Amino acid sequence: MLFLVRMDVLLPLDMPSSVADDIKAREKAYAQDLQRSGKWVHLYRVVGEYANYSIFDVESNDELHGLLSSLPLFPYMKIMVTPLAKHPSSIV
Numbered sequence: 001m002l003f004l005v006r007m008d009v010l011l012p013l014d015m016p017s018s019v020a021d022d023i024k025a026r027e028k029a030y031a032q033d034l035q036r037s038g039k040w041v042h043l044y045r046v047v048g049e050y051a052n053y054s055i056f057d058v059e060s061n062d063e064l065h066g067l068l069s070s071l072p073l074f075p076y077m078k079i080m081v082t083p084l085a086k087h088p089s090s091i092v
């Protein structure tokens, strides 16, 4: 099952930079592990925003929820999920 996910990162302005840097480092490691597993298929920065658009390929809504809610940045992100279906004109 494919999902388009937008994540907007909203770190508190008063969060110490050392804490933010640690969360971001753990987020990067987790995201790269999921990319290597094939579940996090694409990860793009939104130009000019602290946000990304991602494509996930997972078995279920519950699996996606588990992956997203385990992100170290999860408490500091607004996440929007769009389920994707095959377009009838798509050739892939």
Ligand SMILES: O=C(O)CC1=CCC(=O)O1
Pocket: 007, 009, 027, 028, 029, 031, 050, 051, 052, 073
């Ligand atoms: O910077 C972001 O968009 C949030 C994020 C998701 C995976 C990652 O490494 O950072």
